[in-house]
Amino acid sequence: MWLLYQFPLCPFSRKIRLLMSEKNIPYELRREDPWAATDLFFNLNPAGRTPVVVNEQKSLVLADSRAIAEYFEETVDHAPMINGTAAQRAEIRRLVALFDENFYADVTAPLLSERMKKRLVLRQPPDSRVLREAMKLAHGHLDYLDWLIDNRPWVAGSTMSMADLAAAAQISVADYLGGIDWAGHEQSRGWYAVFKSRPSFRPLLAERMDVIKPPPHYALLDG
């Protein structure tokens, strides 16, 4: 049984939860609040970020969500998620980076800052200009996702891959925080609805963060 240090609204933790569930790797959750920054956690990961996974013998500590994903891809054959030719694998990794870095910086990070950190930690009202800009940029990212889904069955090609997990993880956190307007994004919405019904995704959708409530459509399978 692996230990997964994570935070419910950390999109990178969600990506690894989805991956481990899809691969049938058993794990137990340990919550690590990003604002706590305990010495214990910095000893596990000098980058101070979730997720971190630790094996049962505590002899192996893995940090950084992409490094963790590559490790499980190399060691667990079931449900390959970085699959195909070298070029196809490069396309999967390019799209993982696009969601991990660009979508996160444009959409998820400002939403987390305005709707979670300001509420739970700073006790300030959100800045509506920042929220509007994040939601505008979300539309641009969903336009690109619509285009991808128009051209291929899954985000990076003919089978489900880490690119789908990375995209779904970011979008699910943004959707929880009310930052996703699905109007006009039928392709993305259809792809996401399929995802929401997967057994790997159900536990994430059932969780609720203290004080902060998601919009009514968030956990609905046809939302």
Next chain:
Amino acid sequence: MWLLYQFPLCPFSRKIRLLMSEKNIPYELRREDPWAATDLFFNLNPAGRTPVVVNEQKSLVLADSRAIAEYFEETVDHAPMINGTAAQRAEIRRLVALFDENFYADVTAPLLSERMKKRLVLRQPPDSRVLREAMKLAHGHLDYLDWLIDNRPWVAGSTMSMADLAAAAQISVADYLGGIDWAGHEQSRGWYAVFKSRPSFRPLLAERMDVIKPPPHYALLDG
């Protein structure tokens, strides 16, 4: 011959230049200024970021520096840079992420913004508070690098790896921009001096960015 779209002070471009040179993969440079944001470049990479590599037949476009590195690792046997057991490979990738994400966000990005973008694009003076904070955080990162080099011959283990290339790429840009104070970091300095003398590194150190000059020690082998 590969085409490498890059920018002289982009640390991720430098990482890929070092990698391709170490692996003896022939390439030609195309400069892409980050502030230009041409449609042509966004068509190559929707993330709008350097580096991008394109093969001679123009049938393959690779974007995102980590995806590019994994592609060349999978397709070119010479000079493996993500080598060893799954756990060792995870350690290499964790450290690549630490330099690509944390060092970049704490040190390289604010230096590029204050000392390059403000000078060349915005025509504003740098904010000395931001510069002081970046240099303070650089010391923290170099302390960790000192500790790594004290415990292993190379950044991630017993052989040179992508972690060394990622660290050297970030540090070289920060050093160009006057953000590195080597005092008190003898281990890091010794490791970096070895790196500077490598044939893969010499062309980078010889380049000069328009208007912006590096400090005198920048290209010296014993600097």
